[in-house]
Amino acid sequence: MLKKELQIAVEKGVMLPLMEEFYTIQGEGYHTGTAAYFIRVGGCDVGCHWCDVKESWNAELHPPTAIETIVENAKKYANTVVVTGGEPLTWDMGPLTQELKEKDLKVHIETSGAYPLSGTWDWITLSPKKNKLPTQTVYDNANELKVIVYNKHDFIFAEEQAEKVNKNAILFLQPEWSKKEAMTPLIVDYVMNNPKWRVSLQTHKYLNIP
Ligand SMILES: C[S@@+](CC[C@H](N)C(=O)[O-])C[C@H]1O[C@@H](n2cnc3c(N)ncnc32)[C@H](O)[C@@H]1O
Ligand SMILES: Nc1nc2[nH]cc(C(=O)O)c2c(=O)[nH]1
Ligand code: SF4
């Protein structure tokens, strides 16, 4: 395809800049411990300084891939697909999620919510970021709120975000990986004192799996 045609296909969401796809165990949040096929879409301009996939940020480094190809691969593995990134809501998630649903797959998203919600989802994990706050559509539709705790001020941010998200969302605090020795004990105390919150750990990193 010509460069221009590829660009148009990506704009429509029928091709996506695919960084990687892998079958693993969901390591974080409500569905921790369950098998899922991960689709990591490139492109993110949120700029978290502690982001653990900075290689995903520049969409141009990741080849535009037809969604049919992505779906073919996914359906060979689990019955749950997690779409992550990068920031998946940078792109129109409508076509990809429609194809995945047609194959009877459960479709989950990991998002910062920085862009309006597109696509049809069985589970929405919202992990809000101070530098680019979530859009209202994502607050309204999130199934879980997962706030990353890098320092003690993040507990205040977490409470502010809990006020904005819909009342059914399940609330999680997750230590930032490089600060986990200092932050995990604070999170444990916080959750015992404020039991509407739950602890989420990046369990895949402890298990040495993707
Ligand atoms: C890499 S992001 C991709 C999806 C989306 N951009 C987002 O931020 O939700 C996937 C998840 O990893 C979390 N995450 C990224 N870097 C992390 C780190 N160093 N420690 C803990 N969690 C991290 C994010 O907050 C998010 O919940
Ligand atoms: N195992 C595993 N679980 C995850 N949950 C969210 C992840 C992500 O990067 O979005 C992730 C990831 O990268 N690996
Ligand atoms: S929003 Fe997600 S992908 Fe983007 S920089 Fe932050 S953690 Fe990384």
Ligand SMILES: [Mg+2]
């Ligand atoms: Mg990850």
